[in-house]
Amino acid sequence: MSKYTEDDLREELKTKEYEYGFYTDIESETFPIGLNEDIVRAISKKKEEPEWMTEWRLEAFKVWKEMTEPEWANVHYEKPDFQSIAYYSAPVAIDPNKTLDDVDPDLLAMYKKLGISVDEQKKMNNIAMDIVVDSVSVATTFKKTLAEKGIIFMSISEAIKEHPELVKKYLGTVVPQKDNFYAALNSAVFSDGSFCYIPKGVRCPMELSTYFRINQAGTGQFERTLVIADEGSYVSYLEGCTAPSRDENQLHAAVVELIALDDAEIKYSTVQNWFPGTAEGKGGVYNFVTKRGLCETNAKISWTQVETGSAVTWKYPSCVLKGDNSVGEFYSIAVTNNYQQADTGTKMIHLGKNTKSTIISKGISAGKSQNSYRGLVQISSRAENARNFSQCDSLLMGNECGAHTFPYIEAKNKSAQIEHEATTSKIGEDQIFYCNQRGIDTEKAIALIVNGFSKEVLNKLPMEFAVEAQKLLEISLEGSVG
Amino acid sequence: MLEIKDLHASVEGKGILRGINLEVKAGEVHAIMGPNGSGKSTLASVIAGKEEYEVEKGQILLNDEDIEELAAEERAHKGVFLSFQYPVEIPGVSVTNFIKTAINETRKSKGLDDMPAKDMLKMIREKAELLEIDRKFLSRSLNEGFSGGEKKRNEIFQMAMLEPKLAILDETDSGLDIDALRIVANGVNKLKSKDNAVIVITHYQRLLDHIVPDFVHVLYNGRIVKSGTKELAHELEEKGYDWIKEEVGA
Ligand SMILES: Nc1ncnc2c1ncn2[C@@H]1O[C@H](COP(=O)(O)OP(=O)(O)O)[C@@H](O)[C@H]1O
Ligand SMILES: [Mg+2]
Numbered sequence: 001m002s003k004y005t006e007d008d009l010r011e012e013l014k015t016k017e018y019e020y021g022f023y024t025d026i027e028s029e030t031f032p033i034g035l036n037e038d039i040v041r042a043i044s045k046k047k048e049e050p051e052w053m054t055e056w057r058l059e060a061f062k063v064w065k066e067m068t069e070p071e072w073a074n075v076h077y078e079k080p081d082f083q084s085i086a087y088y089s090a091p092v093a094i095d096p097n098k099t100l101d102d103v104d105p106d107l108l109a110m111y112k113k114l115g116i117s118v119d120e121q122k123k124m125n126n127i128a129m130d131i132v133v134d135s136v137s138v139a140t141t142f143k144k145t146l147a148e149k150g151i152i153f154m155s156i157s158e159a160i161k162e163h164p165e166l167v168k169k170y171l172g173t174v175v176p177q178k179d180n181f182y183a184a185l186n187s188a189v190f191s192d193g194s195f196c197y198i199p200k201g202v203r204c205p206m207e208l209s210t211y212f213r214i215n216q217a218g219t220g221q222f223e224r225t226l227v228i229a230d231e232g233s234y235v236s237y238l239e240g241c242t243a244p245s246r247d248e249n250q251l252h253a254a255v256v257e258l259i260a261l262d263d264a265e266i267k268y269s270t271v272q273n274w275f276p277g278t279a280e281g282k283g284g285v286y287n288f289v290t291k292r293g294l295c296e297t298n299a300k301i302s303w304t305q306v307e308t309g310s311a312v313t314w315k316y317p318s319c320v321l322k323g324d325n326s327v328g329e330f331y332s333i334a335v336t337n338n339y340q341q342a343d344t345g346t347k348m349i350h351l352g353k354n355t356k357s358t359i360i361s362k363g364i365s366a367g368k369s370q371n372s373y374r375g376l377v378q379i380s381s382r383a384e385n386a387r388n389f390s391q392c393d394s395l396l397m398g399n400e401c402g403a404h405t406f407p408y409i410e411a412k413n414k415s416a417q418i419e420h421e422a423t424t425s426k427i428g429e430d431q432i433f434y435c436n437q438r439g440i441d442t443e444k445a446i447a448l449i450v451n452g453f454s455k456e457v458l459n460k461l462p463m464e465f466a467v468e469a470q471k472l473l474e475i476s477l478e479g480s481v482g
Numbered sequence: 483m484l485e486i487k488d489l490h491a492s493v494e495g496k497g498i499l500r501g502i503n504l505e506v507k508a509g510e511v512h513a514i515m516g517p518n519g520s521g522k523s524t525l526a527s528v529i530a531g532k533e534e535y536e537v538e539k540g541q542i543l544l545n546d547e548d549i550e551e552l553a554a555e556e557r558a559h560k561g562v563f564l565s566f567q568y569p570v571e572i573p574g575v576s577v578t579n580f581i582k583t584a585i586n587e588t589r590k591s592k593g594l595d596d597m598p599a600k601d602m603l604k605m606i607r608e609k610a611e612l613l614e615i616d617r618k619f620l621s622r623s624l625n626e627g628f629s630g631g632e633k634k635r636n637e638i639f640q641m642a643m644l645e646p647k648l649a650i651l652d653e654t655d656s657g658l659d660i661d662a663l664r665i666v667a668n669g670v671n672k673l674k675s676k677d678n679a680v681i682v683i684t685h686y687q688r689l690l691d692h693i694v695p696d697f698v699h700v701l702y703n704g705r706i707v708k709s710g711t712k713e714l715a716h717e718l719e720e721k722g723y724d725w726i727k728e729e730v731g732a
Contacts, residue, residue, distance in 0.1 A: 452574025
């Protein structure tokens with residue numbers, strides 16, 4: 001009889017190779033490594049930015065120089081040498097008038113390999129995509145359909161030129177330049193990202209989607225996303241990411257700002273599978289991301305994330321519930337395997353009256369990984385009748401991994417109702433045998449159990465994304481059974 | 483169908499089965515009875531291929547093939563089904579999704595494509611009806627918060643869906659009230675044919691009134707110490723196991 005023990009399972013998980021580990025040769029133009037005022041100016045110049053934007057970046061750079069990297073997160077890694085990173089890398093010869101058909105066939109082949117051919121996405125999924133490869137937006141689709149509704153969806157560099165009044169008004173209002181070390185760095189050197197504006201009362205008729213990918217060796221990716229939902233509008237936004245496998249660590253420090261004005265709603269979904277490093281813990285992406293949304297009166301922001309990648313993740317999509325009756329939601333699945341470390345969670349800042357927040361966090365740890373949930377629920381003194389419900393569930397595979405929960409609650413108003421639930425479970429041999437007995441092999445059994453565990457969050461994702469996310473969960477947790 | 487020869491098995495170094503011999507032919511129903519702790523569930527698990535049980539000696543042949551080297555799922559693909567005494571919970575996985583996965587994985591092992599959704603739905607409807615299972619039940623998480631009776635009925639529902647060659651029912655009657663017992667037994671009888679076989683593990687005569695065995699075996703201390711026909715079950719019901727223990731001891 002073939003024995004399949006927990007040790008085998010662990011062994012197998014370790015040997016799982018990164019599925020998207022390939023590298024496409026696209027000619028890239030990369031700036032010299034290192035960071036100083038000249039580089040910041042050069043980035044701004046390269047992008048033909050107006051003076052105010054250059055100044056804004058320089059201001060951020062000035063604060064950043066004085067800041068130190070945060071150390072409070074439950075992650076341990078060798079700090080990146082910020083002077084050995086190239087801060088700009090663009091596929092050469094970008095023509096703004098280019099359509100999808102003109103896109104580098106190598107690039108398109110790369111997407112195909114990822115199973116996300118842009119063409120297919122375009123045709124089948126009713127998704128408008130803005131693709132950021134190594135920091136520059138290559139193609140934006142569906143622009144016309146969107147334009148008819150007055151929706152602006154373009155790269156942030158274009159927006160800086162075409163809609164400076166909007167960018168100027170909102171950029172840095174939710175995540176200020178000096179917010180934290182990585183946000184300051186991003187503000188100084190961000191290369192590209194997406195910009196989206198939904199006019200008053202408009203329901204965006206399709207999911208908007210951005211695909212991020214780190215392609216060039218030795219570069220950092222610093223994208224900047226700004227989504228503004230004007231009064232009474234609605235938008236669902238998807239963000240996906242992958243990075244080819246590389247032995248050196250790659251830095252990713254993005255900033256996402258969401259602004260939901262009165263009665264508006266923003267759904268922001270992320271599926272992240274940056275390269276997690278090898279089974280021995282070599283290489284992988286450092287993912288230090290600042291994501292925050294601001295809700296005005298009656299507004300709602302939902303963050304949904306499926307995090308399977310990166311060697312080190314540091315990420316807390318948050319909601320500032322400024323307006324009365326506003327709602328913040330955070331649904332998260334974080335998977336760690338091998339030597340991955342994730343410290344992720346959310347902050348719900350209740351400022352307005354009758355504000356409500358929900359947090360559902362599902363952490364899955366395997367291998368020698370460490371998975372931490374860190375959440376802050378803050379109720380200000382004037383937030384009458386604020387309510388929060390938090391649920392943090394951890395699923396462990398094997399005995400060498402760790403799951404940690406750090407819930408912080410600061411309530412300054414007595415009327416607040418705060419509930420917190422937490423569970424930790426292990427995939428049991430009995431569960432696996434039960435599945436095996438019904439003809440389901442161990443690999444599939446784990447996928448089934450993990451999907452069941454994550455269901456409440458998977459259900460929050462748009463259909464097309466949910467399927468991809470399920471596949472990702474399987475990929476990141478399974479190897480091929482002997 | 484199934485031939486067990488001088489089977490010895492242990493768990494964590496502790497010998498539990500100490501020389502089991504059993505032959506089950508297609509079309510037959512065998513009952514295995516015996517006091518608690520005598521090794522009935524262990525025998526079922528060893529046949530199904532649970533890894534923590536070590537086979538130390540002997541053979542298990544399924545249709546003349548030694549299945550010792552086969553993993554549990556491979557045995558399942560060959561038509562072995564075990565209705566568990568204690569079915570486990572799998573939170574977030576619906577009964578429907580689970581059975582769909584089980585069927586399609588079994589088909590895949592035979593080189594077949596997934597069962598078309600339409601056929602699957604039809605089959606689910608039929609079998610649910612046979613076992614008087616409510617449609618709502620099928621969307622609940624597998625065994626999570628199920629009553630004892632619901633768990634057992636769900637096991638037999640899965641058996642009906644998977645149409646096994648050899649079904650082992652481990653104390654399927656415990657936790658069932660009289661009506662449920664009748665429904666479940668009725669379901670099992672409908673699925674019985676001359677091409678498959680059933681092993682019923684039970685303490686009580688009452689299930690055997692509905693699923694009538696061709697042979698009854700008494701398992702005690704890891705051995706089959708007595709075999710007979712259905713009359714043996716009646717005798718056990720009346721007299722308990724003490725006389726058997728005495729006989730064996732003598
Ligand atoms: N996984 C196990 N670990 C240790 N002992 C076990 C295990 N499974 C069964 N046993 C022991 O084996 C013996 C037989 O158990 P079991 O097969 O469940 O009996 P039955 O089903 O006849 O009541 C009991 O003494 C029981 O404690
Ligand atoms: Mg038993």
